[in-house]
Amino acid sequence: MNLGVLFSWIAFLAGLTAAMAFLAAAGGRQSAERPGKIAYLVQWGGFLAATITLWHNLFARDFRYEYVASYTSRHQEAHYVFASFWGGQEGTFLLWALITCTLGLILMRIKHPLVSGAMFFLNLPLVMLGLVTVMRGPFLMLPPGRVPLDGSGLNPLLQDPWMTIHPPVLFTGFSSLAVPFAIAMIALVRRDYDGWVKLALPWVAFSTGILATGFIMGGVWAYKVLGWGGYWGWDPVENGSFIPWLSNVALLHGLMVQRATGSLRRSNFFLAVTSYVLVLYASFLTRSGVLADFSVHSFANLGLSGFLLSFLFVVMIVGYGLLLYRLRDIPAPSEPLGSFSRESLMWLGQLVFMLMAALITVGMSAPLITRLFGPPSNVQTSYYNLVNAPLAIAMCLLLGIAPLIRWRQQEHTLTGNRAWLALGAGVVVTAIVAMLGVHEILPLLVTLAVVFTYAAVALAMRGVAPALIVAVAAALVAIALGVRDPVPAALVMAAAFAFAANLTVTLRGFRSGWKHGIAYLAHTGASVMLIGIVASSGYGRAAQVQLPQGVERNALGYRLKFEGVRHDPGGKDHVMIAVNAPERQFEASPALYWSPFNQGYMKKPHIERFLTHDIYISPLEMVGENEGQEDLLWLSKGETKQVGQVKYTFEDFDREMGDVVRVAARLRVEIGGRTVPARPMLEVNMGTGIQNRIPDYLPGGGSVTIARVDPNTGRVALEVPGLGGRQQVGDILAVEISTKPFINLVWTGAILMLGSVFLVVLRRGIDLAGRARAAARQA
């Protein structure tokens, strides 16, 4: 009996039961709530048991399970066996289900009139995730004859300590957005358009924190391990966690406005639905295979795209449908959004966030969009930087101004004369910038808008002088350090402005208790991080050099000498480079080795850290005339050879001539006491010259491929498991060396921001608990 499948079924059926019971309870039948809670607990127990079963199967290396055979191997270290749980799609769906269910367990314990109804809506995604684990779970058994002796192991790219923690954090983020969605849904059903705010706030803040933790961890991983040369590559998977976050941050601020002033009711419902929709849309894009050619880590197609698409449509229809149905019923705010008040600026900030989300979504959907007009193509990552930089400037300006002004301020002091004066200042500075040699439209427009804003703020607002001084100082420092382009200069200036303004408000807030300063502290963190991002990604110097062994070469003023390869018993070789830098002499040892699993080079950069910058040495590859040794299995007709525990016998070729020539090798393979036929093939298109090598699979997940055919002797060369295959080893090492100025600001800002956001979660949680206690006393 397959326990995993059994537990999945229990969870799925219990989920259906719980959904129906909660529906009845929300409909007014109080007696149904208890059975609903019990069924929900059973559902959670089912997911938990299925999870434990999967881990048990993985650790037991029970290769009868396809999932285990695909993602572990006998000699894999324990923490990677642990991580191989989420090495494949089926496992991640189970993880997603378990985390969503666990969060629901917490929601269920909160005493609030909306909770039982919210539990029904939370069970909607849960039932769908349960359905996937039942239909396409990680518990598929291989037919008895196909059980391998050893598994293929986890992809070496994923064999990193970060892999043990990064995916669960990210999935907690994705799952957590289901809770505000569920709360918003029941609020719409119950026509309780304000009561849900307090219940949703701690959850929304939690999502903000945990999603940011997830993608910042991903950034650290990319920077330290993957060696992409940066922490952020606008890869679809990164964008997929970033856009729901943007929408969720917009929701967080909308809820604050609604709590303080009673406005923005409709857009808050819209954002609660949209945040979850974006999670599902991003999952669809990255997992369904539509981007398979365009992303570094999209999962290969698993036939789940249909499911994800219907999941997405169900959530959209239910979410937006219910909102449209109630739209006219939602009361307008008692007082209009102020003209130049804190809430109106926060509303503008939401707009900026949603525009960013929309433009990033368009970018990551480019292969889908361009497919409508012609061949699918992707946007360059420069697209994201181009569109986000001006929006980030606008956001920083709002972030600096909003905390300094009051709620519900109806009048503004930007009178006609002052506005003209501010505009005049903008025109003058823009003209100067243009004379200094900037002739593109966008930077000039940005300059005009930014200078106008600062001038208007300086003329019409009190108490901004310190922040403005800091901003101008930061801009001057940036220019002195070599920033010549107005857009990044304006971004640094705006971020410094936001930093100074929020620091003032933070300190003022702390005087009346920690609760009143932490939200602004999160803003200071975000501003510091932005400055770090501009500096480290835009103003690093980079050079690619080729290093013949033993010869010193110069790059960026650093003298580099490739000293040789340090062989590692685990096969993870490091290249040794002596670096003579003005700051310090050091020995860099980035990893560079051939991975038979990925048929590609695995690389890990060397990072030499300094207070103001990092030196980043990223190996590219070994090149050179030396073509390197080949480790192939050569067989003549009728010959038998043994590699490891496996015996290969080559019988004969099958040939097929035509425009496409196909040569297949008929083999008999003795593996694990059985003999199976194998027939790898070589396909050559005579027109284009394109060769295609079609492997055949062995029981156990290994494969046999024809590397080469010798027509004269009738021999065949095979790539088989256990041999190195076709390695290319040269004697010239190509590396990219770059500097990352002020990278420490990125990490400092990130820690400051995340720490504060989790304190906000605590604060909103305490508020909610206090309210629940007060309600209990009244009742």
Next chain:
Amino acid sequence: MNIKAILAVVLLIAAVAIGVTSFRKSVTPYISFTEARRASGLVQVNGVLADKNYVLKRDEQFLEFKLKDSKNEVLPVVYRGVIPGNFDQAVSIVAIGHYQQDHFEAEQLLVKCPSKYQALAEKEARSS
């Protein structure tokens, strides 16, 4: 009309304008060699190595070769940068760049090798 509404409209128009121009600027479609010769801006072409008569100077990071597409059209390509080690075994070469006078100046070279090609096929075969 109050300040807030004006600002919102300005933001919206600016974002859409920036979005559309940036999208058109940075999307690099796969196009034919004939189109590549006419196109301005960054484009993407793909094909196979036309012959083995290429000029390769690793130390100077200079590579000049002829790319042949499925219609047997030939495009001379120049690339300056770190040259992929397995360049001459490529079954398919993607060049991103722009056409200049008499040749295609590649800023980026993506090389699909038979082995990588097969790893992909292997992955697909395993998951289906």
